Amino acid sequence: MKPMQESLLQLITETSTNLPPDVRRAIKRAQIQEEMGTRASLALNTIVDNIVSAEEDVQPICQDTGMPTFIVHCPVGFNQLEMTKDIHAAVVEATKQGKLRPNSVHPLTGKNSGDNLGLGTPVIHYHQWEREDVEVRLILKGGGCENKNIQYALPTELPGLGRAGRDLEGIRKCILHAIYQAQGQGCSAGFLGVGIGGDRTTGYELAKEQLFRPLEDVNPDETLAELEEYIMKTANHLEIGTMGFGGKVTLLGCKIGIMNRIPASFYVSVAYNCWAFRRLGVVLTTDGELVSWLYRDAPEEMTRPQEAFSVKDAVVLEAPISEEQIRSLHVGDVVLIRGAMHTGRDELHKYLLTHDSPVALAGGIIYHCGPVMMKTEDGEWKVTAAGPTTSSREEPYQADILDKFKLRAVIGKGGMGAKTSAGLEKTGAVYLNAIGGAAQFYARCVKSVRGVDFLEEFGVPEAMWHLEVEAFPAIVTMDAHGNSLHKDVEEASLVQLEDLKEPVFV
Numbered sequence: 445m446k447p448m449q450e451s452l453l454q455l456i457t458e459t460s461t462n463l464p465p466d467v468r469r470a471i472k473r474a475q476i477q478e479e480m481g482t483r484a485s486l487a488l489n490t491i492v493d494n495i496v497s498a499e500e501d502v503q504p505i506c507q508d509t510g511m512p513t514f515i516v517h518c519p520v521g522f523n524q525l526e527m528t529k530d531i532h533a534a535v536v537e538a539t540k541q542g543k544l545r546p547n548s549v550h551p552l553t554g555k556n557s558g559d560n561l562g563l564g565t566p567v568i569h570y571h572q573w574e575r576e577d578v579e580v581r582l583i584l585k586g587g588g589c590e591n592k593n594i595q596y597a598l599p600t601e602l603p604g605l606g607r608a609g610r611d612l613e614g615i616r617k618c619i620l621h622a623i624y625q626a627q628g629q630g631c632s633a634g635f636l637g638v639g640i641g642g643d644r645t646t647g648y649e650l651a652k653e654q655l656f657r658p659l660e661d662v663n664p665d666e667t668l669a670e671l672e673e674y675i676m677k678t679a680n681h682l683e684i685g686t687m688g689f690g691g692k693v694t695l696l697g698c699k700i701g702i703m704n705r706i707p708a709s710f711y712v713s714v715a716y717n718c719w720a721f722r723r724l725g726v727v728l729t730t731d732g733e734l735v736s737w738l739y740r741d742a743p744e745e746m747t748r749p750q751e752a753f754s755v756k757d758a759v760v761l762e763a764p765i766s767e768e769q770i771r772s773l774h775v776g777d778v779v780l781i782r783g784a785m786h787t788g789r790d791e792l793h794k795y796l797l798t799h800d801s802p803v804a805l806a807g808g809i810i811y812h813c814g815p816v817m818m819k820t821e822d823g824e825w826k827v828t829a830a831g832p833t834t835s836s837r838e839e840p841y842q843a844d845i846l847d848k849f850k851l852r853a854v855i856g857k858g859g860m861g862a863k864t865s866a867g868l869e870k871t872g873a874v875y876l877n878a879i880g881g882a883a884q885f886y887a888r889c890v891k892s893v894r895g896v897d898f899l900e901e902f903g904v905p906e907a908m909w910h911l912e913v914e915a916f917p918a919i920v921t922m923d924a925h926g927n928s929l930h931k932d933v934e935e936a937s938l939v940q941l942e943d944l945k946e947p948v949f950v
Contacts, residue, residue, distance in 0.1 A: 445533065445534075445537065446530060446533075446732060447731055447732035447733055448527070448530040448728070448731070448732025449530045449533045449534050449537070449732070450732070451726060451728055451732050451733070451734045452530060452531055452533075452534035452580065452732075453534040453537055453538055454726075454734065455534075455580060455582055455724060455725075455726050456512065456534055456535065456538040456543055456544065456582065457502065457538060457541075457543045458724055459582045459583075459584055459722050459723065459724040460504045460505065460509055460538070460543045460544060460584060460722060461498050461499060461501075461502050461503055461504060461505060461543065462498070462499050462505075462724075463495055463498075463499075463505060463720070463721065463722065464721075464723065464724055464739040464740060465739070465740060465741055465742055465743065465744035466658055466659040466660055466739065466741070466744075467659065467696075467721045468495070468744040468746055469659075469660075469744055470635075470659055470696040470697060471488070471491065471492065471495070471696070471719060471746075472492075472744075472746065474488055474633055474686070474693040474696060475488050475489075475492065477692050477693050478685075478686070478691055478692055478693060479692075482689075482690075482691060483685075483686075483687075483689035483690065483691070483776075483919065484685040484686040484687075484689050484690065484691025484692070484693070485691075486919075487686040487687045487689060487879050488686050489749040489751075490879040490882050490885055491686070491719060491879065491881065491882060492746050492747075492748065492749055493748050493749055493882075493885055494831075494879075494881065494882040494883065494884050494885040495746055496746050496747075496748045497748075497884035497885065497888070498883070498884045501884065503542070503543075503816075503828050503829060503883075503884055503887070504542070504543060504544075504545070504816055504828070504829040504883055504884075505720050505722060505881065505883060505884070506586055506631075506718070506720040506722075506829070506831055506880075506881040506882075506883045507545055507813070507814060507815055507816045507829035507830055507831050507883040508545060508547070508586035508587055508588065508814065508831075508833065509543075509544045509545050509547065509584045509586070509722075509816075510547065510583075510584045510585040510586045510587060510590065511547060511548075511565055511566065511567055511585070511590075512535060512544065512560065512565075512566040512567065512582060512583075512584060513566065513567040513568075513569075513582065513583050513584075513585070513652070514531055514566060514567065514568045514569070514580060514581070514582050515569050515571070515580070515581040515582075515656065516568060516569065516570050516571065516578065516579070516580050516581075517571045517572075517573050517575075517578065517579040517580075518570065518571075518572060518573070518578045518579075518730075519572070519573070519574070519575060519576055519577075519578070519730065520572050520573075520574065522572075522578065522730060524570050527570075527578075528568060530732070531566065531568060532561055532566075535559070535560050535561065535566050536559045536560070536561065538560075539558075539559050539560045540559070542816050542817075542818045542828050542829075544560055544584075545814065545815075545816045545829070545904065545905060546558045546559060546560055546903060546904050546905070547560060547565075547587075547905065548560045548561060548562035548565040549562075549903065550562065550563070554791065554902070555903070556902070556903025556904065556905070556906075558903065558904075576730070577727050577728060577729060577730070577735060578727070578728045578729070578730055579725060579726070579727050579728075579738070580725060580726050580728065581656055581723065581724070581725035581738065582723065582724060582725065583652070583655060583656065583722065583723040584722040584723070585652075585655075585715075585717055585722075586631075586718060586720070586881075587833070587834070588629060588630055588631055588718060588833060588834040588857070588858070588880065589626075589630040589631060589634065589716050589717050589718040590716075591629070591630070591834065591837075592622075592625070592626040592629055592630035592716040593648070593651075593713075593714060593715050593716055594621075594622050594625060594713075594714050594716070595644065595647060595648065595711055595712070595713045595714070596608065596618040596621075596622075596711065596712040596713075596714075597709070597710065597711055598610045598614045598615075598618070598710040598711075598712065599614065599710075600614075600618075602617055602618070602621045603621070603624075603938065603941075604621070604624070604938050604941035604942045604945070605617040605620065605621055605941060605942070605944065605945050606945055608621075610710045612667070612671070612949040613947050613948070613949055614712075615640055615671070615712055616671065616674070616675075616948060616949060617944075617945075618712040618714070619636065619638055619671075619675055619698070619700075619712070619714065620675070620678065620679065620682075620941060620944055621941070622636065622638075622714040622716065623636070623679050623682060623684070623694060623695055624682060624684070624937055624938070624941050626684075626716050627684055627688045627858065627859075627930065627933065627934055627937070628684065628685075628686075628687045628688015628689065628857065628858045628859065628877075628880070628930065628933075629688070629834050629836055629857070629858035629859075630716045630717075630718055630834075630858075631687070631718030631719055631720065631857065631858075631880035631881050632684055632685065632686060632687060632688055632694055632695075632718075632719070633685070633686050633693045633694055633695060633696045633719055634694075634695060634696060634716055634717055634718055634719060635655065635659075635695075635696050635697040635698070635699075635716075635717040635718075635719075635721050636654075636675070636695065636697065636698045636699070636714055636715070636716060636717070637651045637652055637653065637654030637655040637657075637699055637701075637714070637715040637717070638651055638654060638698065638699070638700040638701070638712065638713070638714050638715075639651035639652075639653070639654065639700075639701055639702075639703070639711075639712075639713040639714075639715075640700065640701070640702045640703075640711075640712055640713075641702050641703040641704055641705040641710075641711065642703045642704075642705060642711060642713070643705070643706070643709060643711070644711065646703065647703075647711040647712075647713035648713045648715065650701050650702075650703055650713065651701075651713040651714055651715035652715045653701060654699035654700060654701050654715070655699065655715055655717055655721075655723060656723060656725075657699045658739065658741075659696075659697045659699075661699075663699070663700065665702070668700045668701075668702065670949075671700055671949075672698050672699065672700055674948065675695070675698045675700075676695060676697075676698055678944060679694055679695035679698070680692060680693055680694050680695060681940055681943075681944070682694050682937045682940045682941060683933075683936065683937060683940055684933060684937050685933070686719070687857065687858075687877065687879060687880060688858060688859065688930060688933055688934075689877075689919075689921075689929065689933070690929075690932075690933050690936070696719065696721075697721075718880065718881055719881060720881040723739065724737065724738065724739050724740075725737070725738030725739060726738065755778060755780055755915070755917060756778075757778070758777075758778040758779060758780045758917065759773065759777055759778070759779045759780070760779070760780050760781075760782060761779050761780070761781050761782075761809070761852075761853065762781070762782050762783040763783050763784050763785070763807050763808045763809055763852070764806060764807025764808065764852075765807050765808075765809070765852040765853065766807070766852075767852070767872035770852050770853070770872050770873060770874055770924050771872055771924045771925070773874055773920050773923055773924070774920065774923050774925065774927065775920055775921060775922070775923050775927045775928070775929050776919070776920065776929070777919070777920040777923075778917060778918075778919055778920075779876060779917070779918055779919075779920060780915050780916065780917055781809065781853075781855075781876075781913055781915075781916040781917075781918065782913060782914050782915065782916070783912065783913070784808065784809070784894070784910065784911070784912060784913075785808070785809040785810070785811050785855070785911050785913055785916070786803065786805070786808065786809065786810055786811065786908055786909070786910050786911070787810075787811045787812075787813045787814070787815065787907070787908060787909040787911065788810045788811070788812065788908055789812060789813070789814050789833060789837075789838075789905065789906050790837055790838070790906065791898070791901075791902040791906040792898065792902070792906065792907075792908050793838050793841035793842070793845060794841065795898070796841075796845050796848070796849070797841060797844060797845070797848075801849060802897040802898075802908065803897070803908075803910060805849040805850070805851055806849065806850040806851075807850065807851075807852050808849075808851055808852065808853075809851070809852065809853040809854070809855065810845075810851055810853075810854050810855070811832070811855045811856070811878075811911075812832055812833045812834075812835050812838060812854070812855060812856030812857070813830055813831065813832055813833055813855075813856075813886075813909075814833055814904070814905030814906060815827050815828075815829060815830040815883075815887075815904075815905075815909060816828045816829035816830075816883070816904075817893075817904050817909070824893070825893040825896065825909075826893065827887050827890040827893060827909075827911070828887060829883035829884065829887055830883055830886045830887045830889075830890055831857075831878065831879070831880060831881050831882050831883035831885075831886055832855060832856045832857040832877075832878040832879075832880055832886075833856060833857065834856070834857060834858045834880075835854070835856030835857060835858055835859065835860050835875070836858055836859070836860060836861065838856075838860070838864075839860050839861045839863060839864055840863075842854060842860060842863070842864040842867060843863050843864050843866060843867025843868075843870075844867075846864075846867045846868065846870075846871045846873050847867060847870065847871050850871065851871075851873055852872070852873050852874070853873060853874050853875075853876055854873065854874075854875050854876065855875075855876045855877075855878050855918055856875070856876075856877070856878070857877055857878060857879070857880035858877075858880070858930070859875065859877065859921055859922060859928065859929070859930025859931075860875055860922065860930075864922070865922055865926060865928055865931075866926075868922055868923070868924050869924055869925065869926045872924050873924060874920050874922065874923050874924055875920070875921055875922035875923075875928075876918035876919065876920060876921070877918060877919050877920075877921040877929075878917075878918045886916065889913045889914060889915060889916040889917075890911050890912070890913050890916075891912045891913060891914050892911070892912040893909060893910070893911060893912075894910035894911065894912055895909075895910045896908065896909050896910065897910075
């Protein structure tokens with residue numbers, strides 16, 4: 445590879461596998477705030493364990509490496525066409541090495557390109573400047589948090605907060621609502637980039653630009669600095685907590701930017717980012733030699749917890765699981781899974797509605813997961829990253845799939861809705877919440893890959909992988925008795941949101 449491609453490959457690898465110091469500091473502060481033994485503390489310990497493992501093994505922190513987005517500043521006259529070729533070459537190689545999951549999918553055919561190249565992917569934004577060096581910043585933002593981005597057109601009515609007008613108060617309410625609506629589906633505790641003004645497109649671009657700011661900087665605009673400070677102090681009163689389990693820490697960072705708008709439009713755009721806040725940057729010579737790193741002000745070591753996931757009194761589940769065993773479980777129980785489980789995401793759920801399963805599923809377990817997979821030298825598949833995906837996307841299908849195939853457990857993150865809850869109660873099944881983003885933690889639990897179906901049809905993330913696991917931990921957050929921790933936390937946080945209705949910025 446050319447020096448430029450080598451440097452870009454190093455940037456991609458480090459961004460995917462090694463969280464920057466400012467993000468690590470934010471997570472460590474959250475650890476201190478949560479009480480030991482709570483669900484939130486358990487989740488944070490798992491997250492820290494995962495961060496350490498990803499750095500040590502140079503493997504993806506989270507299996508969903510998103511749509512790689514590059515921000516390039518370059519000298520006037522610099523050949524951007526050649527730079528694009530170099531970025532593409534580095535992305536292809538990073539995908540081949542398993543540092544990026546193949547995520548580029550044709551919107552009409554559903555075909556995965558397999559190398560992260562395609563129409564519009566990766567995303568590259570060029571800016572010229574009068575310096576002689578090249579600066580490249582990269583963010584890997586997974587689909588779970590990307591789906592929780594939200595844009596408001598003011599004035600509007602917001603649940604719990606009432607009318608949000610075209611003023612600072614309306615902006616404040618929109619940001620608080622954005623945090624509330626994300627719940628645990630975006631892998632909270634999270635980070636916000638907020639763009640005020642612009643149009644539909646530039647507002648979102650401005651919001652994402654804020655995610656490139658260091659977490660510990662101070663906004664030069666005094667009004668925005670005050671608003672950022674207010675949001676950071678207030679958001680955690682919602683008590684959504686890590687993974688939406690409830691807790692004291694819901695938000696880890698908030699950065700706000702503004703741009704002019706036209707009189708008819710007033711947008712507040714929010715880019716939500718999960719705890720796995722993967723963004724780094726490099727300064728390069730025009731030949732591609734690495735000069736320095738960005739976002740690496742000082743090393744920030746993390747210590748692996750002695751016991752990341754407390755398994756005291758855990759219930760062991762092994763397929764085929766009986767209905768009696770499932771109905772003995774309740775919200776809050778910790779389970780350890782061993783034996784067979786099968787991955788299944790959007791394409792598989794859609795397929796199973798009208799087709800038979802290629803394997804028997806009665807008494808079995810479906811894992812909402814799109815893993816990173818690599819082939820060993822002897823041609824066997826190996827899981828290198830395997831955290832859960834957001835389960836809410838399967839809400840239209842899940843109850844019917846449970847009933848049709850007599851499944852006993854579904855694993856994912858963020859919880860599911862009323863239809864699935866009724867399906868769990870009817871069929872005698874449970875929803876198990878794994879810790880979102882903990883791709884290395886859960887990859888260690890996978891002992892072998894039994895096989896795969898629909899690989900050619902659906903691509904690596906959407907294929908049905910048949911796994912053999914050992915001591916795979918998760919928490920019952922929706923049981924077979926109609927109880928849902930996710931519903932409880934959402935309702936409780938709405939009450940807290942209503943307490944923030946009164947004006948603050950007069």
